[in-house]
Amino acid sequence: MTEESKQNSLKKKSMKAVMWSGGEVIARQGIRLIVSVFLARLLTPEEFGTVALLYIFADIAHAFIDSGFSSALGQRQDITHTDESTVYWFSIGMAVICASLLWAASPYIADFYGLDVLAPLIAIMGLNIVVMSLGSVHHPLLTKQLKLKKITIITASSLFISGCAAVWFASAGFGVWALALQQLTESVVSTAMLWMLSGWRPGIVFSIASLRRLFGFGGFLMLTSFLDIAYNRAYALIVGKVYGVGDLGFYNRADNARQIPMQALWIFLSRVAFPIFSAAAGDIERIRRGMQYSIRGVMFINIPIMLGLMVTSEPVIVLIYGDQWISAAPLLQILCLGGILMPLHLINLNAIKAIGHSKVFFRAELVKKLIGTGMLVFGLRYGILGLAWSQVAYSIMGFLVNAYFSGRYFNYGPLQQILDFLPALLLSAIMACTVFAMGKYWHNSFIPLLSLQVVVGGVLFVMLCQVFRLEAYTEVRTMLAHGFAKK
Template identity: 25%
Template sequence: MKDLKKKTLTGLGWSSAGNLVGQAMQFVVSIILARLLMPEDFGLMAMVLVFTSLAQVFMNFGFGSALIQDKNAAQEDFSTIFYLNVAIGIVLFIITFLISDLVAQFYETEIISKILRILSVTFIISSFGIIPNIILTKEIDFNKVVKVDITANFLSGLVAIILAYLDYGVYSLVAQSIMASLLRTTFIFFASRWTPSLVFEVASVKKYLNFSSNILFINIISKTLDEMDTILIGKFYPAASLGIFNRAKTLRKYPLQIIGGGINKVMYPSLAKIQDDDERLVKYYSALIHILSFLVIPVMFTLVIIAEPLILLILTEKWIEVVPIFQILCLVGFMISIGGINSNIFLTKGKSRFLLKFETVKRILFSLIILASLRFGLKGMATAIALATTLSFLANLHFPGKLIGFKFYRQLKIISFYLVIAIFSSSVALLYQFRLNEMNLLFQILIPSIQILIFYVFLVYFFKLKGFVLIMENLILPTIKKLELKKS
């Protein structure tokens, strides 16, 4: 148990640090690109990425989760799935190349066909890196994964910036995607020090097929319905409108990925090792909800308050339409981060079939709500997404928690404490915001942020909420001790 805790905390440290550096770097790159490119360029890329990201789901086929969940996965299992992934990658490349004209016709935008054909090569490239990445994930060896991600993202981002500066437009984003795939696959393959054996066992495929097929359908449904807003806006609105909406979603994504992304990467392989002990699972998830609530909720509410000066400072006036959409999406941002971890309970307990049904019903309802909002413009769609996210969040608390005896009201009670404190802290900052209108944009961002931080941390400490204690005991204090030991 101590070894698992040490491995998990180490993995969590590396994964969180990697997310922080990686997302911060991607954020800087995206800001530079947003200044160099037009909303239309991002809109065109968003249309294409809907289809490429859906195709990427087929690449793994759900075998990754199955291999992580299987405590006894052997070399022949990994090798067999490796060759299967490569074969799927080649098939996806051919299919995507052939249907590119149909996709362009759907969007009524001719250039989409050319972009999609160029990007289809990433299916073959990335197929070689899936199993090496799974092996490192299964071993909770996020040190190597983090270094690979940061290096690949930095170099591919640099290429995109140079091309954007040279007026290559949307093709600078295309080049970024291809370079990121190529570099990450190359680096992860060497970092894993794994080579496939010359073996293909049909029995290995059959062994994981039942579990993985459920995961595949879950991922297909999730990805398709998650991108329903992008598909609909791309179809019925100009590319520039999709660029605006996509930029709002992307900006919200960065803090969620920095905070929650690292935790999610580590938790599934860690919890898979204690899948038969419900008491420990409840303890782990309770701690996770405390930590995520403590970190994510105040960040999201702070972004709502400082949205306008933030957008004007980093993206300039041409992206001002992002502000109201960004604010609406941030209001429910914490629900994505907190509710998302509960889906891991189904996978941890091997309940992939139930997860398939759960996600199918939830995502269909989600899509219907978004579809009904289509005629109300971008703000209307953002509001509909916020409503659907709230309903999805409540379902994510109830059903997975029921599986391990972690009652709905207990989870909601934990989250509510942090939510009330964040709302109060943000309201105090909002009362003073009108006095800052004549100030520099940077001060309009910093002053409310500092006000919220001070009020929030003080109140959380005053009420002795567990999230603050957990972070202090497991992260901040051990780090300080290590630094003191190094000095001595």
């Protein structure tokens, strides 16, 4: 097979996966957005902030339960059913241990924050962790096989059912419990459907040899997960303790608004880029070209969305969450700047993981977190806005570190990557300045303003892409046309 035919094969495989992953992402983010619109009008910032405190404990537990094995199952091509079953039983055992530790620690955590309601909420979270572990192997196997149609059905169903339940609980006066029960309901439905649709069943077998072999790759990913969680969730612990759960609620909702579009790309890259890069693990040149293709396409979408969201933060916050959340708008503006480069982190790190360099992956994260901790401490001196600015600085620094390793292994370093997305950045900046100017001279209702800004911004950006013949625009348009033609 020639180099050109290999590259075309990689692109065709990517396109099919992108279409289904795109459908799953649209369903996921669309349902979450609609549910957020209702819940933000039924619950208070303090209630959202209270639940946000629990995320770090849940994430640490999930890192222990996974221990990097889901990535190992996805990366290795020589996985046996014994390996899969061993990981499954290990995950359940770790889930029970983590849940028990959380239940035992819940009174002390509640006392630390002076919130009695945290203790029973942590108990619910522990139950949720155990339920999720029951589908811990099914999901990565579906992802590895690129069976994203089934993942789309599972995601849409679980989010819709849990979202309806949360709105009902909130309207019935359950308060913060509506958010906790939403997560539990989502896990129950998702796990049940994974069992029904995946076809995979664990064997009654447990192999220490399998565990050791997979841990050789996954162990460093587990350590990386701990570093990532400790840094990314540290703000919740700090803000909740120093500034109170009310301010944490504002920060959480601002970050949530940014995550609505950003997580869509994040999920796509996790489910599509890593399996495809892993399939090409023996061909560095194919991975490099795949990275270029991914960066041009993903940044072409992400940059205008982040800049557009930044300059329309006030109407977006009011429209999604209501007037009582307007204090989250300045935070959203700052966080969107940091969100511009976020897809690059996952593309670079997925490429490094795909060639089996989990140690390098860990070292890169260790360097970033050490520097980022200093940024976080410095930012806290300037309040919650300073904390948000520290996230922007961390995003820039993190990109440079990740891209350095890509330059080392794939000859695709920071400068080459910047040059690949720079045209999209410049055209997006022109669009954002135009949209921002519209907002400065509009003094009527937010809803017509936002509608006009979205239309004008979108049309202007597409026109600029056509006039300047942006390569990424042509590639994305071709990909979408190919995807719809296949249907």
